[in-house]
Amino acid sequence: MSEKTKTDYFFTLKLGEGKKKKREKKGHRIFTKENAGAILIFIGVVLTIEYGFTFFKVPEWIIPKPSSIFSCLVANFWQIFFPQLLVTLKELFIGFPLGAIIGFTVAALLSEYKSLEKMVVVYIFALACTPTIVLVPILILWLGIGATTRIIVVMIASFPPLMVNAISGFNSASELRLDLMRSLGATRIQTFLKVKFLSGLPIIFSGLILSIIIALITLIGAEFLGGASGLGYLVLYYSSLLQTRMSFAAILLITALGVSFYAIIRIIGIKVITWSE
């Protein structure tokens, strides 16, 4: 299992996965060798850090013990972490849908008007390849430090990955399917809704997964750069106080956020795309 195939699997929604899974699940076992191995690795790493680092007298402010990170997270969750988690979530929940809608709409327009696409394809590439976090200092300059700035950052970060994926999704509709619609004299909108959109749906879902993760990365970066709230800010703040336990607790929450978003979109994708080509 190479790194490549693993990442592919990570972001790509295979067609008809949901349906196949359902059929296979009847004989599916949770207690496999591989799953047992995964749990063993987790226990191994946690125990090594917990006891090994204590044995070698690694100071708590460099690598805190897992148990103290956890107790720290539990003890301070409602007072410190939860409000900041809400801040980060709010920014994502407003910025991401806006970015996704923009990305989807622009992609639809470009795939419908080919000459327009040819004119702007270079800029789309440039935009998709630029780490949008570089815009944060400029946006702070224009809009100040605050929620609005970060929502806009999330919006800008999430739309190029979705747009690029959606364009290739819409364009993936085969010529034969388009011929079918042409032979019936279908309107542009009919062809888009009945063929191009649905043909592209699997790729669009991959785009959504990519774009929410890129949005999260960029948002945490923006919280580093400006402002005094959000989970990213907590990481930075507690590291500067050498309260590494608190930083790690915040990092755990950020990881949990990323994994949850990934899982949610993937599950929705599998539920929606029940067919296979």
Place this chain on the structure above:
Amino acid sequence: MGLQAASLKKEVEGEKNRETVVEVKHLEKIFTTLRGSIHALHDVSFTVSKGEFVTFVGPSGCGKTTILRIVGGMLDKTDGEVFIKGKYVKESQKEIGVIFQSPNLLPWRTLLKNVLLPLEVLGINTPENQKRARDLIELVGLAGFEDKYPNELSGGMQQRVGIARALVHNPSILLMDEPFGALDAITREQLDMEILRIWGQAKKTIMFVTHSVEEAVFLSERIIVMRTKPGEIVKNEIIEFSMEERTLNLLTDPRYLKKTREVRNLIGKYYQM
């Protein structure tokens, strides 16, 4: 029997007595690609009469599929004129049903929903037409499979769905582009018979594209032979078998074998490169 064949011949020859449904005049098609332009069709003219079964035969690249795509409104012509029942192609798409090279079903739609697609697009998804869709599904032998998805059906079954879909809006002209080329020989013969049955019962006008001379002679009343570079019509060949004669027994009939050889020789004459 002989009399019937003679009368059919007379009918086909006396095309002026039959209403012309497809009229193609001096059709030109040039494809422009990055590597240059390809002259796909040159001065192609022909007419198809009401209820006629015409087959286009020729090697790949002779433009037979291109003709079908232009007549079906799937491709724009470079020059020339195409009329369907005296109207422009874009105005007469309700008259046309297409059966494609592959079944070309939409995988996210059930069998029934696939058959209903033309009705939805043409805005005639009425209860009567839905009833017609169900009848057609029964006609092609797929009753009971309405809620199955395409990937749950065999290749032959999928192509039968394609036939039902092409017929659902009751078009008077059927265009078929090597519809059964990808299927095994036995399924193909069965579906050929099915097409003959539909042609005989529903009196459709059929334009059929194939590269199989045998299939062309077996199915059609007239074969239009084409050559390539540029795509041109070289011969109109009349086939005289009557409807009753066109059964699987015909495939071993000496007259059928003779006719196939004739057409084959005709094609051979134009393809010595």
